[in-house]
Amino acid sequence: MDDEVAVVRRFNRTVTQRIGVLNDDYLARARPLGASRLLWEIDENGVDVRTLRSRLGLDSGYVSRLLRTLETDHLIVIAQEPSDRRIRVVRLTDAGRAERAQLDRLSDDLAAALLEPLGAEQRARLVEAMGTVERLLTAGLVEITIEDPAGEAAQQCLRSYVAELDSRFAGGFEPEASISATAEELRPPSGAFLVARLLGKPIGCGAVKLHAAGPAEVKRMWVSPSARGLGLGRRILHELECRALEASARVIRLETNESLGEAVGLYRSSGYREVPAFNDEPYAHHWFEKTLNDQTRTTCRMT
Amino acid sequence: MDDEVAVVRRFNRTVTQRIGVLNDDYLARARPLGASRLLWEIDENGVDVRTLRSRLGLDSGYVSRLLRTLETDHLIVIAQEPSDRRIRVVRLTDAGRAERAQLDRLSDDLAAALLEPLGAEQRARLVEAMGTVERLLTAGLVEITIEDPAGEAAQQCLRSYVAELDSRFAGGFEPEASISATAEELRPPSGAFLVARLLGKPIGCGAVKLHAAGPAEVKRMWVSPSARGLGLGRRILHELECRALEASARVIRLETNESLGEAVGLYRSSGYREVPAFNDEPYAHHWFEKTLNDQTRTTCRMT
DNA sequence: CCCGTTATCTGACTAGAGTCAGAGGTCATG
DNA sequence: CATGACCTCTGACTCTAGTCAGATAACGGG
Numbered sequence: 001m002d003d004e005v006a007v008v009r010r011f012n013r014t015v016t017q018r019i020g021v022l023n024d025d026y027l028a029r030a031r032p033l034g035a036s037r038l039l040w041e042i043d044e045n046g047v048d049v050r051t052l053r054s055r056l057g058l059d060s061g062y063v064s065r066l067l068r069t070l071e072t073d074h075l076i077v078i079a080q081e082p083s084d085r086r087i088r089v090v091r092l093t094d095a096g097r098a099e100r101a102q103l104d105r106l107s108d109d110l111a112a113a114l115l116e117p118l119g120a121e122q123r124a125r126l127v128e129a130m131g132t133v134e135r136l137l138t139a140g141l142v143e144i145t146i147e148d149p150a151g152e153a154a155q156q157c158l159r160s161y162v163a164e165l166d167s168r169f170a171g172g173f174e175p176e177a178s179i180s181a182t183a184e185e186l187r188p189p190s191g192a193f194l195v196a197r198l199l200g201k202p203i204g205c206g207a208v209k210l211h212a213a214g215p216a217e218v219k220r221m222w223v224s225p226s227a228r229g230l231g232l233g234r235r236i237l238h239e240l241e242c243r244a245l246e247a248s249a250r251v252i253r254l255e256t257n258e259s260l261g262e263a264v265g266l267y268r269s270s271g272y273r274e275v276p277a278f279n280d281e282p283y284a285h286h287w288f289e290k291t292l293n294d295q296t297r298t299t300c301r302m303t
Numbered sequence: 304m305d306d307e308v309a310v311v312r313r314f315n316r317t318v319t320q321r322i323g324v325l326n327d328d329y330l331a332r333a334r335p336l337g338a339s340r341l342l343w344e345i346d347e348n349g350v351d352v353r354t355l356r357s358r359l360g361l362d363s364g365y366v367s368r369l370l371r372t373l374e375t376d377h378l379i380v381i382a383q384e385p386s387d388r389r390i391r392v393v394r395l396t397d398a399g400r401a402e403r404a405q406l407d408r409l410s411d412d413l414a415a416a417l418l419e420p421l422g423a424e425q426r427a428r429l430v431e432a433m434g435t436v437e438r439l440l441t442a443g444l445v446e447i448t449i450e451d452p453a454g455e456a457a458q459q460c461l462r463s464y465v466a467e468l469d470s471r472f473a474g475g476f477e478p479e480a481s482i483s484a485t486a487e488e489l490r491p492p493s494g495a496f497l498v499a500r501l502l503g504k505p506i507g508c509g510a511v512k513l514h515a516a517g518p519a520e521v522k523r524m525w526v527s528p529s530a531r532g533l534g535l536g537r538r539i540l541h542e543l544e545c546r547a548l549e550a551s552a553r554v555i556r557l558e559t560n561e562s563l564g565e566a567v568g569l570y571r572s573s574g575y576r577e578v579p580a581f582n583d584e585p586y587a588h589h590w591f592e593k594t595l596n597d598q599t600r601t602t603c604r605m606t
Numbered sequence: 607c608c609c610g611t612t613a614t615c616t617g618a619c620t621a622g623a624g625t626c627a628g629a630g631g632t633c634a635t636g
Numbered sequence: 637c638a639t640g641a642c643c644t645c646t647g648a649c650t651c652t653a654g655t656c657a658g659a660t661a662a663c664g665g666g
Binding site: 003004005006007008009011012014015016018019020023107108110111112114115116117118119121122123124125126127128129130131132133134136137138139140141142230231234235 | 306307308310311312313314315317318319321322323326410411413414415417418419420421422424425426428429430431432433434435436437439440441442443444445533534537538
């Protein structure tokens with residue numbers, strides 16, 4: 001662990017020096033950095049000021065002023081939103097688009113400059129390692145929260161879940177044929193539905209059905225393809241176990257389909273052992289069970 | 304290549320956001336960031352102001368003022384250097400040392416916070432990837448220059464070179480018994496001595512002996528253990544080939560000892576092919592030769 | 607139409623980070 | 637011991653980046 005921290009520290013130091021500074025210098029071209037960053041956040045179709053503010057986490061007065069400077073440079077135009085005339089919508093002018101393309105090019109140059117002194121082999125290794133770092137650092141930003149299973153985010157996840165099972169199961173998947181897990185059953189106090197979000201965007205879910213007496217049941221585990229390999233499934237599963245423990249369950253169980261290899265692997269390596277079928281779920285090939293012990297408990301943050 | 308740039312760009316973005324900002328917030332505790340950074344650079348034995356300035360790349364007036372604030376906070380003392388009373392030497396007080404230890408701890412905390420949300424497996428992968436990124440990014444900072452073989456840096460490298468051969472060769476290594484490569488022979492116009500430096504510190508070397516007619520000879524290739532695996536040997540070798548080309552050599556050759564496996568691998572993969580012994584170097588087991596062609600030439604920056 | 611709310615803008619201010627042009631010691635050298 | 641080169645310090649600025657307290661306009665419900 002100490003070694004790990006040492007590596008991370010060296011990394012922080014090197015990277016913020018070698019990239020952080022350069023990055024800022026590149027982006028700030030004759031214009032305050034803040035203005036460039038703002039320009040960067042204005043997408044093709046225009047954004048309202050409120051969104052810009054929250055995206056960059058800036059004070060409203062400050063943003064207003066930055067927009068004014070971009071406007072006087074003729075890089076953007078600000079117009080009222082017709083449907084609500086309090087709201088201003090920011091749009092890039094042609095000059096603004098050109099400026100953004102320029103920033104884009106500089107950003108490419110910076111990236112190329114980092115790779116340039118290296119040979120092909122080192123370059124490939126660096127790129128791969130950077131990809132890994134980037135993915136795993138963002139994984140640290142994923143937040144898992146209990147949400148209403150009928151909510152927008154939950155429904156979005158469930159649709160993806162169903163679509164994925166349908167494409168992966170040999171004979172497709174019809175939710176109606178499967179054992180029920182209605183919004184009612186997955187809402188406290190009879191259950192819990194977890195949504196994992198990355199910067200607000202839902203990228204995974206999982207649910208647990210609680211039974212007054214008897215084992216809790218894991219349902220609806222899904223992780224977006226873009227977020228796989230980050231240990232997110234394990235985190236969701238662990239959170240579900242915590243919710244089950246909190247509801248005084250001693251045992252948690254689940255069934256799964258043979259086509260979901262990663263999931264089966266996850267369950268096995270998370271301490272689940274295969275047991276005889278405990279229900280008649282038509283899509284299941286494996287049934288798993290785990291006894292929730294103190295070791296699970298101590299790694300839970302109770303809510 | 305475009306893919307690579309895209310990965311690097313995403314990396315730059317994510318990482319500078321996630322770490323750059325945090326890092327600064329952590330380090331700046333109730334004190335301007337600049338002051339903290341300065342405090343950080345003062346090592347146990349004291350530093351002179353000039354060194355601080357060049358290390359951080361700051362204006363002399365600015366540094367002076369920052370030192371003044373640290374002094375009034377009783378974190379440092381500034382004294383004249385007895386041997387040259389123009390120079391001031393900065394030393395940490397006990398309070399300063401305590402403050403630095405505190406910064407140290409915060410830096411550890413930050414590192415731990417990045418690892419904290421991840422599972423063991425992801426954590427290990429992140430740490431490894433960070434190590435790779437850090438090493439390869441610094442590899443990009445290595446500068447290879449022609450220096451005098453009798454100079455301080457060159458001599459330092461040569462001492463390390465001899466020590467290493469002595470420890471790795473089965474029967475030790477006596478430079479006197481080996482074929483000569485004197486400073487005279489490795490200095491322009493009869494040769495060239497290259498030193499690789501990382502942030503000023505010598506970390507590798509290599510030399511070439513030129514002969515009016517006939518092949519050039521590679522000599523004294525060495526890379527510091529701390530810098531291995533960065534492709535530095537290959538870069539030095541390539542530079543030597545360029546120097547040879549510049550001096551109109553058509554062929555370059557070298558001999559090496561069987562105990563230097565990495566070196567043998569490097570030569571083979573750099574286009575050298577093994578040839579019969581072309582000299583009577585007592586320590587050699589392999590003799591290599593390469594014809595310098597246009598492909599080599601086009602990748603050379605001529606000086 | 608009034609009133610509380612929301613979205614944006616303006617003015618006044620602060621702190622940090624750094625630049626620039628000397629000033630004033632100190633040293634090495636002829 | 638005069639002179640130019642060095643090193644550090646001081647004073648006077650500048651520019652970013654950001655905060656805070658209203659002002660102003662528009663909306664939405666009663």
